[in-house]
Amino acid sequence: MAASSLPNADRVAKHLCFGLQFRLLSALTFLLSLITACGGSPNPGGKPGEMVYYSEGGDIKGFDPVRASDVDSALAVYKIYEGLVEYDYLYRPYRVVPVLAESLPEISADGLTYTFKLKKGVRFQDDPCFPGGKGREVTAEDFIYSFKRLMDAKNLATGSWVFAGHVLGVDEWSKASEDRGKPTDYTRPIQGFEAPDRYTLRIRLKDPYPQLLWVLTMQYTFAMPREAVEFYKDDLLNHPVGTGPYRLKRWQRNYRMEFERNPAFHGQLYPSEGAPGDREKGLLADAGKPLPFIDRIILYNVREYYTWWQMFLRGQIFSVGISKDYFNKVVNTDLELTPDMVKRGIVLRKEPQMDVFYLGFNWEDPVVGNGKTTEEAERHRKLRRAIACSFNQEQIKETYAGRMIPAAGPITPGTTGYDPAKPYPWKFNLDLACKLLAEAGYPDGKDARTGKRLRLSLDMGGAGDAETRQLGEMYVNFVRQTGVEMTINFSLQPEHWRKLERKETQMFSSGWVMDYPDAQNVLQLWYGPNESPGVNHCNYKNPEFDKLYQRILTMQNSPERTAIYKQMVDMIVDDCPGVFMFHRLTYALLRDWVVNFKPHDFPYPNVKFYKVLKH
Amino acid sequence: MTAYIIRRLLTVIPITLGVLLLVFTIYRVIGGDPAVRLAGKNATPAKIEQIRKQFGYDKPKFFNWQEAAKTGQPMAVFDSQFWQVVRQFAQFEFGKSLQSNQRISRMMADGVVPSLCITTPIFLIEITVAIALALLCAFYRNTWLDRTFVVISIVGMSISGLVYIMLGQYFFAFKLGWFPVWGFEGVNYVLLPVAIGVVAGIGGSLRFYRTIMLDEMYQDYVRTAFAKGASQRQVLFKHVLKNAAIPILTNVVVAIPFLYTGSLMLESFFGIPGLGRMTVDAIYTGDEPVLFAMVFIGSVIFVIANLITDLCYTWADPRIRLQ
Numbered sequence: 044m045a046a047s048s049l050p051n052a053d054r055v056a057k058h059l060c061f062g063l064q065f066r067l068l069s070a071l072t073f074l075l076s077l078i079t080a081c082g083g084s085p086n087p088g089g090k091p092g093e094m095v096y097y098s099e100g101g102d103i104k105g106f107d108p109v110r111a112s113d114v115d116s117a118l119a120v121y122k123i124y125e126g127l128v129e130y131d132y133l134y135r136p137y138r139v140v141p142v143l144a145e146s147l148p149e150i151s152a153d154g155l156t157y158t159f160k161l162k163k164g165v166r167f168q169d170d171p172c173f174p175g176g177k178g179r180e181v182t183a184e185d186f187i188y189s190f191k192r193l194m195d196a197k198n199l200a201t202g203s204w205v206f207a208g209h210v211l212g213v214d215e216w217s218k219a220s221e222d223r224g225k226p227t228d229y230t231r232p233i234q235g236f237e238a239p240d241r242y243t244l245r246i247r248l249k250d251p252y253p254q255l256l257w258v259l260t261m262q263y264t265f266a267m268p269r270e271a272v273e274f275y276k277d278d279l280l281n282h283p284v285g286t287g288p289y290r291l292k293r294w295q296r297n298y299r300m301e302f303e304r305n306p307a308f309h310g311q312l313y314p315s316e317g318a319p320g321d322r323e324k325g326l327l328a329d330a331g332k333p334l335p336f337i338d339r340i341i342l343y344n345v346r347e348y349y350t351w352w353q354m355f356l357r358g359q360i361f362s363v364g365i366s367k368d369y370f371n372k373v374v375n376t377d378l379e380l381t382p383d384m385v386k387r388g389i390v391l392r393k394e395p396q397m398d399v400f401y402l403g404f405n406w407e408d409p410v411v412g413n414g415k416t417t418e419e420a421e422r423h424r425k426l427r428r429a430i431a432c433s434f435n436q437e438q439i440k441e442t443y444a445g446r447m448i449p450a451a452g453p454i455t456p457g458t459t460g461y462d463p464a465k466p467y468p469w470k471f472n473l474d475l476a477c478k479l480l481a482e483a484g485y486p487d488g489k490d491a492r493t494g495k496r497l498r499l500s501l502d503m504g505g506a507g508d509a510e511t512r513q514l515g516e517m518y519v520n521f522v523r524q525t526g527v528e529m530t531i532n533f534s535l536q537p538e539h540w541r542k543l544e545r546k547e548t549q550m551f552s553s554g555w556v557m558d559y560p561d562a563q564n565v566l567q568l569w570y571g572p573n574e575s576p577g578v579n580h581c582n583y584k585n586p587e588f589d590k591l592y593q594r595i596l597t598m599q600n601s602p603e604r605t606a607i608y609k610q611m612v613d614m615i616v617d618d619c620p621g622v623f624m625f626h627r628l629t630y631a632l633l634r635d636w637v638v639n640f641k642p643h644d645f646p647y648p649n650v651k652f653y654k655v656l657k658h
Numbered sequence: 659m660t661a662y663i664i665r666r667l668l669t670v671i672p673i674t675l676g677v678l679l680l681v682f683t684i685y686r687v688i689g690g691d692p693a694v695r696l697a698g699k700n701a702t703p704a705k706i707e708q709i710r711k712q713f714g715y716d717k718p719k720f721f722n723w724q725e726a727a728k729t730g731q732p733m734a735v736f737d738s739q740f741w742q743v744v745r746q747f748a749q750f751e752f753g754k755s756l757q758s759n760q761r762i763s764r765m766m767a768d769g770v771v772p773s774l775c776i777t778t779p780i781f782l783i784e785i786t787v788a789i790a791l792a793l794l795c796a797f798y799r800n801t802w803l804d805r806t807f808v809v810i811s812i813v814g815m816s817i818s819g820l821v822y823i824m825l826g827q828y829f830f831a832f833k834l835g836w837f838p839v840w841g842f843e844g845v846n847y848v849l850l851p852v853a854i855g856v857v858a859g860i861g862g863s864l865r866f867y868r869t870i871m872l873d874e875m876y877q878d879y880v881r882t883a884f885a886k887g888a889s890q891r892q893v894l895f896k897h898v899l900k901n902a903a904i905p906i907l908t909n910v911v912v913a914i915p916f917l918y919t920g921s922l923m924l925e926s927f928f929g930i931p932g933l934g935r936m937t938v939d940a941i942y943t944g945d946e947p948v949l950f951a952m953v954f955i956g957s958v959i960f961v962i963a964n965l966i967t968d969l970c971y972t973w974a975d976p977r978i979r980l981q
Binding site for chain 1: 711827928
């Protein structure tokens with residue numbers, strides 16, 4: 044998932060766009076609110092004995108799983124719909140566990156056929172779309188229908204990539220559905236999806252697809268009843284009908300979403316096994332108990348961090364991110380919560396993010412790109428390395444109060460192939476930067492042939508965001524130390540994407556949030572055929588890298604594959620099509636009456652594990 | 659007059675066409691490819707191309723000369739992206755949001771009431787209070803009362819709306835608990851944003867109306883009225899207010915189209931699910947159908963509001979004839 048160029052994890056911070064005036068005011072009122080805040084009156088409007096969870100929820104695209112590609116939509120969809128498998132909530136490293144499947148699939152020896160047995164007796168929630176309003180049992184055919192919806196070109200499903208090119212017959216079926224003049228024929232079978240009986244689902248692949256189980260945890264593949272699609276048509280976005288722990292009670296767009304416990308939920312249990320230390324933290328206290336614990340979830344679409352903070356202190360919402368402006372006031376120099384906040388019953392959540400932020404060089408640019416000749420390629424490579432060496436990650440970390448881990452390559456923490464011990468050869472080193480710059484033909488930052496100073500341009504999104512601007516100014520100062528001038532073009536995010544799509548940048552800032560914990564997901568950013576408008580916005584081309592990428596696509600997780608990942612990373616680091624900056628570390632606050640919380644990189648269904656102790 | 663009204667209404671066509679052309683150029687020509695946004699993450703070039711074809715984004719932007727030459731049909735020249743938007747909008751068919759896939763007409767219908775719940779009371783209260791105070795200032799011109807109001811209005815104008823919002827929300831909602839901090843679930847939820855909106859805007863309005871009133875107070879007809887023995891009250895309400903009606907009407911009616919767009923900051927801070935938030939979100943996310951629709955509706959309302967202003971002029975000043 045492409046991330047914005049914001050360095051902080053708190054989406055809320057992007058709203059802090061009113062400049063100094065806002066910041067001074069918010070700091071003032073923040074301090075006032077800390078002094079005068081009452082203990083809070085949680086559970087506003089909740090019935091006695093009812094467990095209600097209040098939180099912030101952003102704008103969503105609606106409740107159609109095949110289109111829910113953004114984080115907020117995914118968080119909403121996971122409350123209502125379910126798929127065959129999901130991530131284990133507690134266990135690390137990540138693994139999948141069955142949800143609507145009875146068990147993990149049986150995989151054929153050649154890795155081309157996955158056979159799932161479905162749980163019996165799982166029912167869709169009651170809804171007027173069913174005869175008599177009574178939800179019916181989920182069958183394998185429901186999954187095949189849902190997979191077809193995902194591949195139907197008319198649905199503009201943003202997640203069709205999960206099956207495209209992998210499952211037998213899906214590409215042909217999808218192609219046939221493009222004709223807008225006639226309705227898509229859902230009776231036409233897809234060779235790769237079979238239902239030998241009511242409770243057996245078989246997925247047949249063209250080539251081994253080791254990521255299949257990971258992608259089956261994603262909302263795109265969730266079970267959707269045909270009746271709901273046909274009954275609600277375009278309005279399906281507003282009328283979710285799933286099997287999940289909750290059902291939608293009320294949704295006021297741009298304002299509020301309310302979910303209530305689904306009485307027909309199939310009775311998933313809280314996990315009994317966790318990672319080392321989970322038991323000591325009390326995370327296994329509810330082992331084996333039926334989910335969900337919370338009766339109602341109310342999500343408010345709060346835009347301004349300032350408002351968000353006041354609601355959090357009043358107990359109207361239970362969790363809040365910490366914006367950079369407030370960070371030093373609630374977290375001390377040891378990166379722990381201040382005693383005052385602890386006294387208020389607030390706990391600190393530290394969540395390392397499975398993401399990477401980088402500055403990319405456009406491989407087709409005449410100055411920083413690959414170059415036309417071998418000699419030019421070598422000079423340009425040295426120039427890119429020199430620029431990389433001028434960026435001081437430690438200073439960035441300091442500026443952002445330690446809320447990031449310096450990156451040494453594209454692979455994110457928590458992913459196979461990530462090696463925190465391996466040094467980044469192009470980390471901050473001004474002497475090396477100047478040396479490389481001279482070798483690239485730019486001694487003291489001036490073109491040796493013309494005597495003119497080298498001027499580069501960097502494109503950044505998040506034009507309205509104070510934090511992005513501050514970061515951009517820091518980047519300019521880093522590069523200036525080598526004698527090179529760099530200008531920054533700030534754009535709103537859509538404009539930034541447009542420039543990347545059209546290969547109109549020389550350098551750009553970007554990021555990638557992992558879709559699943561497999562390095563292949565991030566390595567695709569450097570795969571030649573994925574060049575812009577695909578995800579390879581650097582337009583990096585390296586035939587050797589591409590060959591290895593094609594190889595890993597079909598390899599199961601193994602030491603051999605990990606070795607290839609490392610080889611691919613070495614190629615990228617050596618060619619330096621991007622400067623790897625950091626992985627985010629999110630800090631957020633939570634009321635101590637919310638328990639069973641464990642940070643997770645794919646937290647979408649996790650609210651069903653939470654418990655609210657106090658009312 | 660009917661001919662005048664029809665003529666003025668017909669100006670909606672070139673104006674909206676021009677506005678659409680401008681917005682289309684900004685977003686579709688200078689801006690990005692909507693197919694890429696629709697394709698979502700991990701999209702392959704093939705998928706993007708498929709969407710382009712499916713939605714006609716592969717067609718020429720303005721005129722399809724190639725198609726016209728190929729088919730021999732002159733009208734085929736309009737088989738382009740821009741004219742497709744024009745055809746759609748001419749039927750008030752705004753399509754669906756790229757972000758949410760919701761029908762834009764429904765999104766607008768959902769958002770207009772919350773926006774109006776905030777902007778209409780602010781608008782009405784602000785005008786009423788500002789005109790009343792302006793008359794008071796004119797009545798007591800150059801006295802301590804007039805000067806006090808001038809100072810207050812200048813101070814009020816100098817303070818950013820953000821200050822009123824943040825301090826108002828902090829003191830009256832968070833600290834004193836007189837109003838909800840955030841939300842839109844009843845009358846008590848709009849009282850504070852409306853009060854803040856009025857206080858934040860009244861300084862400028864008062865200054866504007868006071869200037870108009872004072873201009874009128876120094877006119878010959880006012881001196882004549884006083885000479886004829888008219889009381890201060892008669893002069894103010896019967897003569898001055900009526901003669902000041904033209905600039906007041908211009909100011910007031912032209913502001914009406916902006917009511918439907920809501921107040922962005924108030925909506926944002928107080929959780930009012932109105933059109934202001936929707937429009938700004940559309941700008942941030944590049945949701946061009948929503949922007950096209952908002953701009954289109956805005957321009958139509960603007961033309962109509964101007965027409966209403968002209969009609970009101972004839973009511974306010976019988977010397978004006980519409981031809």
